[in-house]
Amino acid sequence: MTELNQLRIQITKLDEKLLKLLAARRQLTTQVGEYKLARQLPIRDLSREETLLASLAQKARVYQLSPRYVTNLFQLIIDDSVRAQHRQVQQHHQQLPQQDEPLRVAFLGNKGSYSNIAVNHYFEAHSQPLVEIGCTTFNSIIHKVEQREADYALLPLANTSSGSINEVYDLLQQTSLSIIGELNLPVDHGILVKHPIEITKIHTLYGHPQPFAQCSQYLAQYPHLKFEFVDSSSKAMQLVAQSDDLGIAAIGSETGGQMYQLHSIQGNIANQKENYTRFIAVARRPIEVSEQIPAKTTLVMSTGQHPGALADTLQVLASRQINMTRLESRPMQGNPWQELFYIDVAENVESQSMQQALAELTRITQFIKVLGCYPSAELKSAHLSPPMLASQPINAIQDRPSVISRQQEAPLSSLIHKPEQTTITVGNQTIGAGHFMVFAGPDTLEDQERLEQCVEMAGDHGAQVIHGACFKSSSNPYDYQGPGLAGLDWLQQATHGKGLLNMTEVSHLEHLRQIVAHVDILQIGAANMQNYPLLKAAGNTTRPIVLERGSVASLDEWLSAADYLLAQGNQQVILCERGIRSADHQTRSIIDLSAIALLRQRTHLPILLNPCDGVSDPLDIAPLACAARLLGVDGIMLNIHPNPSQAKVAPKQSLDFDQFAQLMTKLYQ
Numbered sequence: 001m002t003e004l005n006q007l008r009i010q011i012t013k014l015d016e017k018l019l020k021l022l023a024a025r026r027q028l029t030t031q032v033g034e035y036k037l038a039r040q041l042p043i044r045d046l047s048r049e050e051t052l053l054a055s056l057a058q059k060a061r062v063y064q065l066s067p068r069y070v071t072n073l074f075q076l077i078i079d080d081s082v083r084a085q086h087r088q089v090q091q092h093h094q095q096l097p098q099q100d101e102p103l104r105v106a107f108l109g110n111k112g113s114y115s116n117i118a119v120n121h122y123f124e125a126h127s128q129p130l131v132e133i134g135c136t137t138f139n140s141i142i143h144k145v146e147q148r149e150a151d152y153a154l155l156p157l158a159n160t161s162s163g164s165i166n167e168v169y170d171l172l173q174q175t176s177l178s179i180i181g182e183l184n185l186p187v188d189h190g191i192l193v194k195h196p197i198e199i200t201k202i203h204t205l206y207g208h209p210q211p212f213a214q215c216s217q218y219l220a221q222y223p224h225l226k227f228e229f230v231d232s233s234s235k236a237m238q239l240v241a242q243s244d245d246l247g248i249a250a251i252g253s254e255t256g257g258q259m260y261q262l263h264s265i266q267g268n269i270a271n272q273k274e275n276y277t278r279f280i281a282v283a284r285r286p287i288e289v290s291e292q293i294p295a296k297t298t299l300v301m302s303t304g305q306h307p308g309a310l311a312d313t314l315q316v317l318a319s320r321q322i323n324m325t326r327l328e329s330r331p332m333q334g335n336p337w338q339e340l341f342y343i344d345v346a347e348n349v350e351s352q353s354m355q356q357a358l359a360e361l362t363r364i365t366q367f368i369k370v371l372g373c374y375p376s377a378e379l380k381s382a383h384l385s386p387p388m389l390a391s392q393p394i395n396a397i398q399d400r401p402s403v404i405s406r407q408q409e410a411p412l413s414s415l416i417h418k419p420e421q422t423t424i425t426v427g428n429q430t431i432g433a434g435h436f437m438v439f440a441g442p443d444t445l446e447d448q449e450r451l452e453q454c455v456e457m458a459g460d461h462g463a464q465v466i467h468g469a470c471f472k473s474s475s476n477p478y479d480y481q482g483p484g485l486a487g488l489d490w491l492q493q494a495t496h497g498k499g500l501l502n503m504t505e506v507s508h509l510e511h512l513r514q515i516v517a518h519v520d521i522l523q524i525g526a527a528n529m530q531n532y533p534l535l536k537a538a539g540n541t542t543r544p545i546v547l548e549r550g551s552v553a554s555l556d557e558w559l560s561a562a563d564y565l566l567a568q569g570n571q572q573v574i575l576c577e578r579g580i581r582s583a584d585h586q587t588r589s590i591i592d593l594s595a596i597a598l599l600r601q602r603t604h605l606p607i608l609l610n611p612c613d614g615v616s617d618p619l620d621i622a623p624l625a626c627a628a629r630l631l632g633v634d635g636i637m638l639n640i641h642p643n644p645s646q647a648k649v650a651p652k653q654s655l656d657f658d659q660f661a662q663l664m665t666k667l668y669q
């Protein structure tokens, strides 16, 4: 037996042991579920999860494993145990008898359609056999349940790329069925063919209108393609599988395509890389959701036509701390100029606050109905405070009264316009008002491998955002200019699924749309601080923006640029001081720490410092960063590199990994 085979045998044995251990862990968490059920305790215990993850992250180092890898892995394991306990409690609450009778479920399409995949996901934990009832219209699906020919139906309600599915919302107006569950299904569209072929040789593409809408940007590159709309993705796959014409293709999921022996020649083609469809499960009778697990309630209502009528109804929810997770409006059937509002709230319909809110809403709405209360599909993950989840952030300098006199119209960035500090939350991470964030990454992206090393290092030491420029405008045009837009995929791949955010600089207006599709945070560099067309376009996006101070900009000019961004609509602006021009040429710029103290008195926006351009020796980066921390910055941006002396850009302004690890410990001491 070769050495490789022997090693693989050992790996297989270990993997089996891991499986046994996972099953034993699951068994124990089920016992915990029973304990909580008997004592009416909440299932979720986020502080226990945080302690557990923090201790695993610490122990990971002992075994030379990356703490980020270990915590991500255990987060999945814990999510699974929480979801299993939720099901356990809910089944007990509904007193569902153990039945052998099959569950009849109606859905759109046939084997392999997205709805069919959703049905299998939703019912995977049920022990009863499934009878799948494929239908050709949403109307017939609802009819099947109403007529008792099916027990449940699964309907798509909205997609992250194409938005709401109006037809389903409109059917919900009329049906007597209740929503009893929800599911968020990741949807990965691809081009499916009978035999591998280049896309340029395909003449006709079959599919349901929804996937076409969700992939419009990719499809626009191939104007020669003729689109044929069919009832469902499975129908499209069937047509391709049965035809002898090799120039036709279907748009659908790879998993679905496999059921028809189709090959995917291009995957992940949706406009949004994270493409999800939200499905609802409906049944003839509503269910009651246990108060031990998180629930959602969906309402439909119409308000009067007077000014502020909708705001009044939302205020009823807000005043009781009821969190609205979705608001959708549709024309009322029969009264086309009147709107029906669909509202999802993260609240159990039976809770006291919800009952009071409903009573009050009946007094001020023209129509109100609960469409259902159901277990929430969303699980908030335990939040791990950086780094290594143990240390307490230093408190920023105490608040001081503002020194600005009241002006006629206060600038949007000013404390007069908004006295409380702005906090910006992206994914699981928050910056501002005491929430500290570290941005780390190579000054300019060089290659995928070095970026991945930086990501691992930065993530393991508690940085939350990975940055790297795709385009570098150095003082010498013959220096390295960056990888261009190819770097966007590197950034996305390196950070995706690791609980880390990514950021890159937008320096050309024409790249904005593509950058927005790939990154979590936009950076506007010092050279573009007064590039107003760029600010205008970026201010119209919904991505947070880090606005660097121009190298010769006064505080007023910088804040005016921030005001311009805010005035476009985007309220998520972060200011970043990275130094100004000085008479001295030993450093690229001089770090203006006074500006941080002054900004604290003038603006509610979060403030970052990037000290790297202010040094000629990387050892000076750490003391500058710590000084800014004491002055109350909300975050630090750092250049890191596995081997700074070989960095193509900023070799003397980048920390090596040891220097970075030491600085992170100091920042969080």
Ligand SMILES: C=C(O[C@@H]1C=C(C(=O)O)C=C[C@H]1O)C(=O)O
Residues within 6 Å of the ligand: 029, 032, 043, 044, 045, 046, 048, 049, 052, 077, 078, 079, 081, 082, 085
């Ligand atoms: C198992 C428990 O229930 C949940 C699941 C946890 C886990 O899988 O480790 C931890 C905390 C709870 O949110 C528990 O409370 O210990």
